[in-house]
Amino acid sequence: MVLADLGRRINGALSALNRAPTIDDKLLDAMLKEICTALLESDVNVKLVASLRTRVRSKVKAALEGDKGREAQRKNVVQKAVFDELVGLVNPGVEPYKPKKGQPNVLMAVGLQGNGKTTTCTKLAVYYQKRGFKSCIVCADTFRAGAFDQTRQSATKAKVAYFGSYTETDPVVIAAQGVDKFRKERFEIIIVDTSGRHKQEKDLFQEMEMIGRAVQPDMTILVLDASIGQAAEAQSRAFKESADFGAIIVTKMDGHAKGGGAISAVAATQTPIIFLGTGEHLSDLERFAPEPFISKMLG
Numbered sequence: 177m178v179l180a181d182l183g184r185r186i187n188g189a190l191s192a193l194n195r196a197p198t199i200d201d202k203l204l205d206a207m208l209k210e211i212c213t214a215l216l217e218s219d220v221n222v223k224l225v226a227s228l229r230t231r232v233r234s235k236v237k238a239a240l241e242g243d244k245g246r247e248a249q250r251k252n253v254v255q256k257a258v259f260d261e262l263v264g265l266v267n268p269g270v271e272p273y274k275p276k277k278g279q280p281n282v283l284m285a286v287g288l289q290g291n292g293k294t295t296t297c298t299k300l301a302v303y304y305q306k307r308g309f310k311s312c313i314v315c316a317d318t319f320r321a322g323a324f325d326q327t328r329q330s331a332t333k334a335k336v337a338y339f340g341s342y343t344e345t346d347p348v349v350i351a352a353q354g355v356d357k358f359r360k361e362r363f364e365i366i367i368v369d370t371s372g373r374h375k376q377e378k379d380l381f382q383e384m385e386m387i388g389r390a391v392q393p394d395m396t397i398l399v400l401d402a403s404i405g406q407a408a409e410a411q412s413r414a415f416k417e418s419a420d421f422g423a424i425i426v427t428k429m430d431g432h433a434k435g436g437g438a439i440s441a442v443a444a445t446q447t448p449i450i451f452l453g454t455g456e457h458l459s460d461l462e463r464f465a466p467e468p469f470i471s472k473m474l475g
């Protein structure tokens with residue numbers, strides 16, 4: 177189920193409760209069952225859904241206990257409990273790193289090949305460039321043939337400075353050289369694009385760790401494809417162990433992705449989502465914030 181449909185299902189469940197003359201346990205349970213089924217069908221982790229159900233129920237019970245208030249107010253209590261718990265799903269309560277002007281901010285992007293990493297690096301550079309940061313990209317992916325060409329083409333199109341090499345085969349050397357050069361040139365946003373595939377997974381993680389040590393990123397960003405569904409959780413946990421990323425960008429939110437898997441990655445790694453990728457164009461990048469996201473989903 178895509179997010180818009182999820183929003184409609186949750187709204188439908190809340191409206192059914194609103195239409196009822198009085199709230200009782202049976203109605204509350206029916207509403208929660210419908211909301212939880214919709215969340216599960218959107219690939220949200222089963223434990224998170226179970227805990228949302230328990231928390232909404234206990235919040236509502238605590239608020240309504242002995243309360244003989246007007247029925248409309250009682251319904252508001254339910255609405256608010258559901259809204260707050262949905263926000264909680266996408267809010268790990270951790271503030272992401274905020275790039276500062278007048279100094280180099282090194283952002284390192286990690287993620288499996290095909291998730292949209294290279295596209296997202298250029299989108300990020302454009303985003304910050306538009307906001308007055310002098311931005312650039314370092315292509316440290318030497319594994320995939322054509323990776324540097326892709327960076328070169330999209331960076332040129334976006335009028336963003338870039339660094340890479342056709343001859344150097346060590347990604348750690350390229351990353352270090354590129355970041356060093358751009359630091360000296362007083363770039364403010366330096367985005368390091370890393371490889372998303374290797375012969376063995378452990379080689380990929382080892383390479384990421386080495387690049388991390390060489391460039392000392394201010395923020396490591398996991399780029400996660402919304403359409404990978406429930407696999408997002410295991411994938412994000414694996415990356416968290418090797419590259420302690422401090423932010424997530426979920427890509428391909430414009431497609432038929434369910435999105436719930438990516439939401440579960442937030443809870444699994446206690447890491448905030450900072451942007452959503454919403455298309456293939458360089459401007460298709462939206463800032464993410466928990467409350468506006470849930471409000472928009474509920475329409």
Ligand code: GDP
Pocket residue numbers: 287288289290291292293294295296372427428429430431452453454455456460
């Ligand atoms: P990488 O291997 O992780 O570097 O992935 P790429 O940046 O090469 O992207 C893989 C494919 O996903 C490309 O065809 C991109 O155009 C596409 N892509 C990336 N982000 C988005 C997005 O937000 N929405 C859509 N629809 N496509 C995207």
